[in-house]
Amino acid sequence: MFLTINGLAKAFGDLEVLKDIxxxxxxxxxxxIMGPSGSGKTTLLRCLNALELPDNxxxxxxxxxxxxxxxxxxxxxxxxxxxxxxxxFQSYNLFPHKTALENVTEGPIIVQKxxxxxxxxxxxxxxxxxxxxxxINLYPHQLSGGQQQRVGIARALAIEPELMLFDExxxxxxxxxxxxxxxxxxxxxxxxxxxxIVTHEVQFAEQVSDKVLFMDNGxxxxxxxxxxxxKDPKEKRTQQFLQRIL
Ligand code: ADP
Numbered sequence: 642m643f644l645t646i647n648g649l650a651k652a653f654g655d656l657e658v659l660k661d662i663x664x665x666x667x668x669x670x671x672x673x674i675m676g677p678s679g680s681g682k683t684t685l686l687r688c689l690n691a692l693e694l695p696d697n698x699x700x701x702x703x704x705x706x707x708x709x710x711x712x713x714x715x716x717x718x719x720x721x722x723x724x725x726x727x728x729x730f731q732s733y734n735l736f737p738h739k740t741a742l743e744n745v746t747e748g749p750i751i752v753q754k755x756x757x758x759x760x761x762x763x764x765x766x767x768x769x770x771x772x773x774x775x776x777i778n779l780y781p782h783q784l785s786g787g788q789q790q791r792v793g794i795a796r797a798l799a800i801e802p803e804l805m806l807f808d809e810x811x812x813x814x815x816x817x818x819x820x821x822x823x824x825x826x827x828x829x830x831x832x833x834x835x836x837x838i839v840t841h842e843v844q845f846a847e848q849v850s851d852k853v854l855f856m857d858n859g860x861x862x863x864x865x866x867x868x869x870x871x872k873d874p875k876e877k878r879t880q881q882f883l884q885r886i887l
Contacts, residue, residue: 642703643668643804643835644689649698649710651684658684659695660859666804668703669833673846673867676856677882682839685856686808689837691722726804727797732813733789735781741768741792742777748800760799767795771825787818794825805829807838823849843887847871855879 642665649662658681666672674682687693695710706721708714735744745764749755768777771791781789790810797805807826811819823845830836830849840846846853847867854864855876863876874880 642666644703645701647699647701649685649688649695649700651681651688651693651695658859659688662698662859662861664854664861666835666837667851668835670851671830671834671836671838671849673850673853674837674839674856675841675843675846675853675882676862680856681859682856683808686728686806686837686839689722689804690726690728690806691719692728694719724800725802726806727800727802729790729793729797729805729807729810731809733781733786733793735789735792735796737781740778740780741773741784741795744781744792745796745799748796753800764795764799767798768792770798770828771795772821785818786814787821790814790822791825794822794829798829803835805834805836807836807840809839809841811840811842841886843871843883855882857882 644666646662646664649659649664650657651659662685674685676682684693688695694714698710700708700722708718708722736747739747742764745767746760749760749763750757765777768774771794773788773791776784776788784792810826811822814822819842823842826838827849838849850867852864853867853870855862855870855874857878863870863874863879870879871883874883
């Protein structure tokens with residue numbers, strides 16, 4: 642198991658957004674998270690990346706790193722958690738005044754202090770991998786939404802994370818641009834990246850996921866293989882949600 646989470650809880654003031662979440666993330670597998678808006682999906686993803694710190698819960702990584710949020714964790718441990726994953730955001734979050742290439746090289750060079758020439762080569766190959774070989778010197782505003790999101794994916798890959806996190810990666814895109822982004826994510830799944838994907842794309846989730854988790858109101862309502870959770874859900878709330886969006 643890449644990561645085992647026990648008893649994850651997170652509140653914003655009085656609002657309990659995640660309630661006693663137990664979760665296993667398997668190495669080389671794809672976990673998709675679905676559920677209604679406001680159910681806590683993004684917050685869960687942000688907790689995996691230390692963009693939010695849980696109030697309670699224990700994260701146990703396969704490599705021995707254990708973080709117990711029932712106590713205050715050190716800045717260093719938060720940083721260790723952050724460095725394990727690369728995040729792809731709904732709204733791309735690219736630096737507007739940097740080229741596609743510079744957006745990809747920024748993290749490895751500035752944060753990880755890696756060798757500039759090597760990082761540049763890596764960035765070029767990642768941009769090629771996501772189909773943007775001829776766009777590397779363009780700025781975000783010169784790219785379509787789908788192209789910007791593919792830069793976002795290359796940027797997350799460039800830090801060579803152990804875990805890739807996707808927060809509704811296609812929800813800001815026009816329908817005709819969704820496919821090109823989903824294709825890149827499917828390619829990563831085939832390469833056995835460990836991934837957690839928040840998505841509303843049912844068909845995509847069915848194709849790409851090893852496990853689907855359905856959340857509602859801060860709880861995991863149901864989880865299992867996609868053919869069970871998406872095709873033959875046991876829980877009423879899952880059934881109702883799928884009926885609404887299909
Ligand atoms: P989802 O991704 O399923 O739509 P979120 O995790 O974004 O759900 O949000 C869950 C709930 O937490 C929502 O009610 C949202 O308004 C609230 N929330 C999220 N982030 C914050 C924050 N930083 N401060 C206060 N409330 C927040």
